[in-house]
Amino acid sequence: MMDEKRKIKILITKVGLDGHDRGAKVVATLLKEAGMEVIYLGMYQMPEGIVQVAADEDVDVIGLSYLSGEHLIFTPKIVELIKENDLDDVLLIAGGTFPPEDIPTLKDMGIDEVFRAGSLTQSIIQYIRDNVRE
Amino acid sequence: MAKEKQPIAETVERLLTGNRRAAARLISMIEGNDKGVREAMKLIYPHSGQAVILGITGSGGAGKSSLTDQLIRIYRRHGKSVGVVVVDPSSPFSGGALLGDRIRLTRHSLDDGVYIRSLASRGHLGGLSRATADVIRVMEAMGKDLVIVETLGAGQDEIDVIHFVQTCLLVVTPGMGDDIQAMKAGIMEIADILVVNKADLDGATTCLRNLEAALNVKSFQKGEWVPKLIKTVAVASKEEELEGIEELVSAIGEHQAHLHDSRAIDQVRIERIEQELGLVFKEEVEKAVFQGLKGTGRKKGYINSILRGESDPYSVVNEVLNSYLQPSQS
Numbered sequence: 001m002m003d004e005k006r007k008i009k010i011l012i013t014k015v016g017l018d019g020h021d022r023g024a025k026v027v028a029t030l031l032k033e034a035g036m037e038v039i040y041l042g043m044y045q046m047p048e049g050i051v052q053v054a055a056d057e058d059v060d061v062i063g064l065s066y067l068s069g070e071h072l073i074f075t076p077k078i079v080e081l082i083k084e085n086d087l088d089d090v091l092l093i094a095g096g097t098f099p100p101e102d103i104p105t106l107k108d109m110g111i112d113e114v115f116r117a118g119s120l121t122q123s124i125i126q127y128i129r130d131n132v133r134e
Numbered sequence: 135m136a137k138e139k140q141p142i143a144e145t146v147e148r149l150l151t152g153n154r155r156a157a158a159r160l161i162s163m164i165e166g167n168d169k170g171v172r173e174a175m176k177l178i179y180p181h182s183g184q185a186v187i188l189g190i191t192g193s194g195g196a197g198k199s200s201l202t203d204q205l206i207r208i209y210r211r212h213g214k215s216v217g218v219v220v221v222d223p224s225s226p227f228s229g230g231a232l233l234g235d236r237i238r239l240t241r242h243s244l245d246d247g248v249y250i251r252s253l254a255s256r257g258h259l260g261g262l263s264r265a266t267a268d269v270i271r272v273m274e275a276m277g278k279d280l281v282i283v284e285t286l287g288a289g290q291d292e293i294d295v296i297h298f299v300q301t302c303l304l305v306v307t308p309g310m311g312d313d314i315q316a317m318k319a320g321i322m323e324i325a326d327i328l329v330v331n332k333a334d335l336d337g338a339t340t341c342l343r344n345l346e347a348a349l350n351v352k353s354f355q356k357g358e359w360v361p362k363l364i365k366t367v368a369v370a371s372k373e374e375e376l377e378g379i380e381e382l383v384s385a386i387g388e389h390q391a392h393l394h395d396s397r398a399i400d401q402v403r404i405e406r407i408e409q410e411l412g413l414v415f416k417e418e419v420e421k422a423v424f425q426g427l428k429g430t431g432r433k434k435g436y437i438n439s440i441l442r443g444e445s446d447p448y449s450v451v452n453e454v455l456n457s458y459l460q461p462s463q464s
Contacts, residue, residue, distance in 0.1 A: 007254070037233065037254045038231065038233065042237040
C-alpha cells in the first residue's frame, strides 16, 4: 500500500434547500469504492460553508449535487468564493437533475464538468482521475 | 514535489499566525507523508505542546460527533479556540474512505476560531498514529487552546491515539451492549470520563448502573483520578432539551485540574513524547532499512530463502540490522 498514488480527496455536498440526498450518497459511496477519500457534507449547505470546508480540508474536487432547480442561483456564488479563496486548482463538478440546456450555462459560470442523472459512474471516476490537480 | 520545496518555512510562518490555509496545506503533506514533512515538523514542534488535548472515542453511532459539536459550542462561548481532528476508517479493500462526521459540525464551518480536519485511517504502517500526532502539533502551533481528537475506538489500533490526549472521553449508548464492551479490558481503563449518551433512550439507567458497578469493583489509590460517569443528550431541537453538556464540560475541567494539581500532567506529556518518538523512530528506521535494500536484490533473496525454508523472518531481520549496526559497514 505504501507506493500507491496520492489519494484524491473530494467534497460531496447538497446545496441550498434541496432535501434530496439519495443521489449524492450513491455517488459518494461509488467514489469511496473507487479508492477516493470522500468528505460528505450532507444537506442544506450554503456556498460560504461549502467553500470554507473545501479550503480547510484541502480537497482536490468539489462535487455539487442539485435537484430542486437552484443550480443557476447557487453556482455563481460558489464559483466567486472559490476564486476569492484561491482555490482555482480545485476541480468543480456538478451532478443531479436539471434541464440539459442549462449545461452550457453552468459551464460558462465556471463548472468544470456536469454529470446529469443517468451518467455512468465510470465516466465520473475517469473524468476526476484525468483532470484532478497534480 | 519541487514547487513545495521553498515555501515550507513560509507556510509554517503563516501557520504560526493562525492561518488555516497553511494548516490545511501542512496537514495534507502529513497525510500524504510528503518529503517536506520532516522539515515542516522540525519548525512546528517548538511552537506546540501547550494545548489542552481531549480524546473522544466510542463505537460508530454513539454520538461522538454530536458531542464534539456541543463541546465546541460551549468552549467557543468561553472564548477558547478549538481544533478538531476527526478520524474515520479507510476501506482495506478499495483504500477509499467516506468521511461523514462533518455533517454534525457544519455550524462551526465559518467560525474562524474553529478548525476542523477529517483524517482517513489509510491503514499503512501505524501511520495513522504518527499522522494524528503531527496533526495535533499543527493545530497547537496555529494557536488552538483546545484540540479534540475524535476516533472510532473499535480496534486496538485507535487506542494508540489515546497516548496523545490528556483527557479521554469514552462515549457509550444504552441498548447496544456498550456498557459490557466498556467493561472489557483495555477499554474502560483508557477513559477518564464515561459518557452515557442518548440518555433519553430506554435502558439508560441500566447502562449507567452497569458502568457504576464496574467502576466500584476497581480499586483506586489515594489521589488517583476516579473516572466520572455523565449522562448526556447531545442532539435536541431546542438547547433546553440537551442534557449533561455543561456537566460534561465541568467534568473535563475537573480532570484537567486534577492533572495539574497532582502533577500527573508531566507524566502525560512525557508519555506523549515517548509515543511520538517511538512512532517516528519505527517509521524512519524501517524506511531507511528498506531503502538500503532497494535495488540490491537482497530483499528478493531473503524472501526466497524463507520460501525455501532455509531462513525465517527473525534471522533475516537480525542479519539486516547487524549489517547496519556494525561500524565497518560505513
